Amino acid sequence: MLFYVQVLLRLSKQNHKRISLAVPLISTAVVGHEFGPYDVTIHTERAIAYAKAVGGDESPDYGDSLAPVMVVAAALTELIEDLGLFSGGLQTIHAGQEASWDRPVKIGEKVDAIGRLAANSIRRGNHFATVSVSYKDSTGSEIGTSSTTIIVSGEET
Amino acid sequence: MTTSNSQRKVGDALTGFERHITQDRVDAYAEASGDHNPIHLNEEYASTTQFGTRIAHGMLSLALVTEMLTSAFPNSWHHGGKLKVRFSAPVFPGEIVTTYGEITEIKEEDGQLIVTCTIGCKKPDGTDAVAGQATVPLE
Numbered sequence: 280m281l282f283y284v285q286v287l288l289r290l291s292k293q294n295h296k297r298i299s300l301a302v303p304l305i306s307t308a309v310v311g312h313e314f315g316p317y318d319v320t321i322h323t324e325r326a327i328a329y330a331k332a333v334g335g336d337e338s339p340d341y342g343d344s345l346a347p348v349m350v351v352a353a354a355l356t357e358l359i360e361d362l363g364l365f366s367g368g369l370q371t372i373h374a375g376q377e378a379s380w381d382r383p384v385k386i387g388e389k390v391d392a393i394g395r396l397a398a399n400s401i402r403r404g405n406h407f408a409t410v411s412v413s414y415k416d417s418t419g420s421e422i423g424t425s426s427t428t429i430i431v432s433g434e435e436t
Numbered sequence: 437m438t439t440s441n442s443q444r445k446v447g448d449a450l451t452g453f454e455r456h457i458t459q460d461r462v463d464a465y466a467e468a469s470g471d472h473n474p475i476h477l478n479e480e481y482a483s484t485t486q487f488g489t490r491i492a493h494g495m496l497s498l499a500l501v502t503e504m505l506t507s508a509f510p511n512s513w514h515h516g517g518k519l520k521v522r523f524s525a526p527v528f529p530g531e532i533v534t535t536y537g538e539i540t541e542i543k544e545e546d547g548q549l550i551v552t553c554t555i556g557c558k559k560p561d562g563t564d565a566v567a568g569q570a571t572v573p574l575e
Binding site for chain 2: 326338352371383
């Protein structure tokens, strides 16, 4: 029985309603597979939610800029969705994260993220996947990079 | 108070802070990131996972660490800063976590001072939720 090749009830990331049947891409994608581009533009509402989640009395003043990791997190959400990891029966552990940033990003500034599967292997029944992401502004200039390593365990049927 | 770049030296601690990770913060982070995975939000679902209850997003803990870095290096962190971390343990809503950092190296590369720091975020029992390294080019 192939690992992950099973009919899965997929959970919507927005409202958790069961909406479709899917085989997660992580079980079939090969190294080099590209994801996106994703529009990871962060508007005011999400910036406010970020401040509510993270902020405190000693928080720095970002002015009209964003914490770059917020853009990384937005791209990661898209990647997790595309890899099929919101599926029922799969448990994903975010094991490692790298990020670098060349300049601040403004609230509402258009940023596109393009991902690439850099590694995907199975060890002891768990998937280990690394996805590298490049972030580009509206001129096409790269303004940051990230690399995410995840471990996925699932149920065999 | 921010330390000037000329005053920084190996062994200097970054000013960390404590944060109470409430479910409200986790809910807000889900809105901010778009990550509505039920392991963070739905107790009934989370009780069936290996953790047995809801956990905070790992990126929320990392966001706290980058708050510390932004405060420590206000003109530098967003211009060429890099980090590499591992997520070692989950943070559960209700826990108070503490960020920390220490300068471990200062070197010059092509006329640019580069600071390397250990960074992380500890759980109440002292174990690391997030731990790793950051480098920051000083202006």
